Amino acid sequence: MEYETVIGLEVHVQVDTNSKMFTRVARGFGEPPNTLTDPVVLGLPGALPVMNFEAIEKSIRVGLLLGCDIAKVCKWDRKNYFYPDMPKNYQISQFDQPICENGQVEIELPGENPAVMGKHRRVRLTRIHLEEDVGKLTHTEHDSLVDYNRAGTALLEIVSEPDLFSPEEVFAYLNSLRNSLVYAGISDCDMEKGQLRCDANVSIRPVGTETLGTKVELKNLNTISGVRNGVEYEIKRQTSVLLEGGTIVQETRRWNPEQRYTTAMRTKEMAHDYRYFPDPDLMPVRVEDEWIERLKKDVPEMPFDKQRRYQDEDGLPYSVTSALCPDKLLCEFYEETARLCAQPKKAANWVVNDLLRELSTAGENGSLSLEDAKITPAHLAELVTLVEDGSISSNIAKEIFPEVFSTGKMPADIVEEKGLRQTSDSGELETLCEQAIENDPDATEKFRSGKEGAINALKGYVMKATRGQANPKVVDEILRKKLGT
Amino acid sequence: MSDTLHEMTAAELGEALATGKASAVEIARSFIDRAEAVDGKVHAFLHRDDEDFLAQAHASDERRSKGESLGPMDGVPVAVKDVISVKGQPLTAASRILENYVSPYDATVVVKLKRAGALVWGRLNLDEFAMGSSTENSAYGATNNPWDLACVPGGSSGGSAAAVAAREAPLTLGSDTGGSIRQPAALCGVVGMKPTYGMVSRYGLAAFASSLDQIGPFSQTVEDAALLLQTISGHDPLDSTSYPSEVPDYRQAIAEKPGPLKLGLPKEFFGEGIDAEVRQLVDEAIQFYRNEGHEVVEISLPMTDLSIPVYYLIATAEASSNLARYDGIRYTHRSDRAENAIDVYAKSRGEGFGEEVKRRCILGAYALSSGYYDAYYLKAQKTRTLIRRDFEKAFEQVDAILTPTSPTPAFRQGERSEDPIAMYLSDVFTISTNLAGLPALSVPCGFTGVGLPVGLHIIGQAFKEADLFRVAHAYDAVHSFGRKVPKL
Structure with missing residues (x-):
């Protein structure tokens, strides 16, 4: 049986804002660990979040850029889970009222060769929501270290429909999305700095069928080529499982870029209950039409x-x-x-x-x-x-x-x-051309007997004598005239 | 006016400071001496930094001597409940889990107090994370009611109420999520006030239930409560739920006598279960208003029955999430017995939290769980809206609502601690105002036969604290039950 692949992507993009999403601490990369923190970032008793206006505005810009419907009212929800990457043990995110819905990303598929334009297609988006980024954990032999510099950075999650059908399309999608976001000044999208990260939902189904196969979520796809390679591997893995009569388990798998294979992280049964509920510390945001109209004017x-x-x-x-x-x-x-x-x-x-x-x-x-x-x-x-x-x-x-x-x-x-200005003074050039013909009877003879290329030796003499400043076109004309053609 | 500094009201202390009859240092010393003398019996304080207190007093005196006094609060002590952050001071929330935590920043209310020159002093006892109605749920020992040490002071701000009643501080701050200021104020015979939700910044208040919590004042008189609220309220850009409005001049407001008012008695609040003496004293207070020419009418708040179940769904749901940060990873107690990461959470929280906190975190997590959210949390939120509408309708008819603050006077230590439902019912008259976000206060309205204080609960309209103070002051200025000092 032949299978086709269906892929949906969840792309996380750090929004380029002056300060973090809920506090005035600066956003940054490469600073000494745990220096970009304050009571809010560290989740100290009594600290409260205050929404970053720039983060909301840039999220709306992204929505306008990608043709999304912008929510009239959006609210903030707590996603509860215990893990040391989030000091409060909940992440402020958007659950059922994301700031943007629908929209699309135009992609270009590879052409026959690099000089030929490939086919264009629009990949549908499901939603875009705004949330806070989490801290970074580093695991050593006996300890785990945590750095909260990244925690609380404004992060957009851009979720596509299962609308991509090959690793090449995934690659094209990410490139196009990244170009658009950089264009609009939303983010530098530097994957090395973690400014753009990607998870992929991959499933396969028999060619010609409509229903989606069981999806596997791939994580740790840290580079654009990593995404392509990881997806490619996962398609092969799933195909061979099915061809051997097995079934695909709904699970989360991790891409190991060095060894180039995926390993199981957790199955559906182990999935968290995030106990989402509206964050009582934050007010919903009403997005008025005038605001959208004003931002529309700046859409690049x-x-x-x-x-x-x-x-x-x-x-x-x-x-x-x-x-x-x-x-x-x-x-x-x-x-x-x-x-x-x-x-x-x-x-x-x-x-x-x-x-x-x-x-x-x-x-x-x-x-x-x-x-x-x-x-x-x-x-x-x-x-x-x-x-x-x-x-x-x-x-x-x-x-x-x-x-x-x-x-x-x-x-x-x-x-x-x-003194590089080109010489077109025909008097001076005529003298030099005459000298050239005189000095090189051999080339003159050859040219006259029909060897067109021999004129270059004569031209070379004139160019050399003028240190390259003679207008080659004028020299050509004079020589031909004097050579009697 | 009292001649003893520690028995004075804040207004009197301000006057004594202004006229040079007392210095801030003398005042501070007087309260330190009083606390030394009586806190062994009352146990209102969890921690005192007397040195820092005196240093602030010296600075206040210095300002005054240079003619740079910061106003009526300059040099007046304010003690705070141990859930409000003060830079450099411990904050335990009466929990083992925060045993060694020292706050690196000031809460907004503390910033405002310091700017006004107030002397911010001490950490006052409470039910762990403000969960309780008796201050028995403190990991560091119960607070005793100054009027009868065998009785509870109420809670959760029991330390804040008892400190004012025992004259260990002229003013204190508490926090009120379902009655945690007003109920202990009633049980300790002092004034306690919960402002409109959004009137006082919550920044720096260790959260119990974010949509219900408000910081508010304790004092001997309504006038003092107005003075303290004046100092701590106002819009705060660090709290998104803070209301952007100007703060009216409360002290000027109470100087005016209220015009003829219409006062409502919700019939649902005057049913069974109210102690006869409480009923008697509240009726007398209501009669006072009638005698003053105000109209008293019966009103109905039909959703009242649902306020306790709604409260215990919303408050526990928010608490389960708010308290998740106390996890043994960073600044909280970490178990020595943990073998792995999950263990760090489970054992640290298991060892660090008391029974009531665990009970509420589990209840709240359950109410938010997938599959139960719609039936519990969402339904509770919808009912909350109906409760708010009840009040909106009532306030179309009346200017203020009068009820008892607590169905009973102070109960004995241990009497209800094994029965959470009986304990939860202590807040039956106060909880619905938190759900509706309204301002309310408890003003002392007399004593029972055995000498336990009783409070009159007055509920006002949103953001009309000035009117609420005016109504309460009309009674308090005549009766002054909060000025009576318990024998200790």
């Missing part, structure tokens, strides 16, 4: 919409837009450059080839972020214009680009300083 253009616009309006090829669009800053850089020089294609090529190359090799850690770079759209636009108006050759432009990038000097100044 989504990455895929931008990509379509670049292709349709600016005439950029897919290979260029697919390099530009995942990076919002890069897109802004491109758009401004294109506006200044009115040469969108040229600007885009410079950005995705030369600018990205310089960025990837600069900086102390082997790469530099665009924000920290000295180059601006004005620099690049000037460079494009210098080539376009014939002031410098594209070779010279390529040559001076690294200097523009590293120093922030304007291209025209570098050209002036180094």
Whole structure:
């Protein structure tokens, strides 16, 4: 029998807020353990939560970004369980009135090759709710250590419908979701810092059937490739269980990235009763229409919409837009450059080839972020214009680009300083061309007898004599005239 | 006016300070001496930091000598129930589980008291985590009623009530979840007041039941209660359930005589089960209002019967979650016998909590369990709404509601401690006001034949504390039963 896979994802995203979700303590990563704490974070007797306005507002933004229905009223519930990662032994979350419901994430499946656009599809979302993140436990041989720096950070849980059908789609979904959230300034979504985490519900069913198979929840999928590999392994495991006549047990399994297999954590029977109830310390939040309308004005253009616009309006090829669009800053850089020089294609090529190359090799850690770079759209636009108006050759432009990038000097100044302006003075060039023909009778003879390539040796002489500043087009014309063709 | 500092009201102490008749240090010493003399019998205090008390008094005197007095509370002592956080002081909630905990921060009420120059002193006894009506459920020993040491002071704020009655402090703070301020105030013959839910910040109050808890004052007189409430109330950005409103001038409010009022007697509160002497003294108090020209009418609060079951579902459900943080992992008692992580929770809590706390945590966890939530917790919340509506309807007819505070005067130690239901019934007249979030107070209205005090319970409208004080003061200014000092 043949099986098909059905996957739903629960993605946790830390919201980029100044302070934690229920107190004024700063949010952060990499600080000494248990320094980002206060009575509220530590759950001391008498401490009370106060809702972070920014966290709610950013949650609504995410909902608007992903086309969700925003709740008119949302409330906060306590999820009760005993575990040392949560000092109060309950997590403040949203149970039956999440802040967002429905909505979708547009994904792109891999095309035939990297230069070809793949198929697009919309993955439906079930809900998005806001909750507080928990602390981090580290288990040593005899002890367990707990760090509450992460505890109380605002965390969005984005739950998809069982609407993904392969590990590739899972990969595409996570990439698209991450791009959108970074675009909208919701989160940096840095998985290494735990800002984006993912659990996957995986089931398989015979091809052609409608009912869902028994689902297995996968945890510890800490990287995007980890998610893909874990899901891939789990599909194989479930398929072989069924093919051997076994049944799938509803359970939670843990992905072990080093050994690349999943192990059982707990079965359905061991599931917690979280005893959810509305948190009496917090008031429900009413989301008024005016609030939503105000936030709607700031919803940024989504990455895929931008990509379509670049292709349709600016005439950029897919290979260029697919390099530009995942990076919002890069897109802004491109758009401004294109506006200044009115040469969108040229600007885009410079950005995705030369600018990205310089960025990837600069900086102390082997790469530099665009924000920290000295180059601006004005620099690049000037460079494009210098080539376009014939002031410098594209070779010279390529040559001076690294200097523009590293120093922030304007291209025209570098050209002036180094005397790199292209020579189109036909008087001077005519003399040099005559000299070239005289000095190299061999090449002259060959060209005249039909060897087109021989003209390059003559051109080379002129270029050398002018230290590369001769306009190659003009040199070509003069030589051909003098050679009598 | 009394000549003995420790017998003075807060208003009198403020006057003595203002006129230079007494210094804050003299006042502090007077209360320390009094506590030394009588607390062995009463056991109102769990802990006293006399050195810190005197240091605050010195600072107060210094301010005053420079002409920088902070107002009528500057130099006046206020002792607090051992569930309210004071920076650098222990907070046990009368529980073994918090035996070694010292609070690293001040509750908002304490911040406000300190800003007003009040001398925040001592930790007062209670039923463990404010669960009880007799202060017998304290892990550190019971408090005794100053009027009869063999009797309970009521609870859970028994230490706060007894301290004022025994003149160990002019003012104290307690907390009231189902009557925990008003019932002990009645049993100890002092004024005790529970503000409207949201009037006083709960930040820094170790929670029992978050949707019901309020901090409130104990004092000898209604005037003093108004003074203390004035100091501690007001919106607090650290408490989301704190009500954003201006605090009226309560002392000015009570200076005005109330106009002709309509006072309601809920028939459901005057049925069977009320001690005859209590009934007699409450009737006399009601007669006083009639004589003063106020109209007294019978009203009905039909949902009254349901208030105790509703309360014990909601309060225990919230408590089961609120008390989960006392787990043996961080600042609470950790069992030496624990073998693994689950054991740390089970044994630490098993050893650290008393019987009543365990009973309520188990009841509450059960009420919230999947499959029972709709039948218990949700239904209780819906009924709570009906109870609130009962009061809203009643207040369309009347300005205030009068009832006995407690069906009986102080009962003997041990009399009800084996019978939780009998104990729960001690709060039958006070519980519904917490469910409705309303302000209410108990004002002393006389003594029984054997000399035990009785309280009149006055329930006011939400956020109309000024009116409530005015009604109560009209009676208290004439009778002053709270000024009587027990022989110790």
